[in-house]
Amino acid sequence: MENIELIPNNTLLTSTPEEGRQLAVKMARLIIKLTQPDEIERKKQRLLYAGDPIMLLQIGKIVAMEFATVAKANNYWIK
Template identity: 50%
Template sequence: MAARLVVKATQPDDAARGRLRPEYAENADSLIAVAQVVAVEFATIAAANDYWREA
């Protein structure tokens, strides 16, 4: 879910996302890159949560 929200925020134009989707949907490198972005996003949120718990 987070990945979809990030993509939508990055490219808010539905038509543009629709045109671009075939380029990355069949590309393993692109899909892995998206997974890495989501992993970093979750790690950042987890780190922030731990930071605020310690304060």
């Protein structure tokens, strides 16, 4: 299995909330890649969830949870 760096550049710190959101999306994608390392299988599964609104909402929840982690690390809510 490929060694996947789950926290890119080993930091949650970002310059802006927009960068933080992008990092959250990347982190969510990395956990999917770790969970299903077979690229062909991931592409097949993408066809299944791409047309399923419930699955798409679940993806949004995962990104939101990752963003909450990044936001806490950056004190976005305090500034």
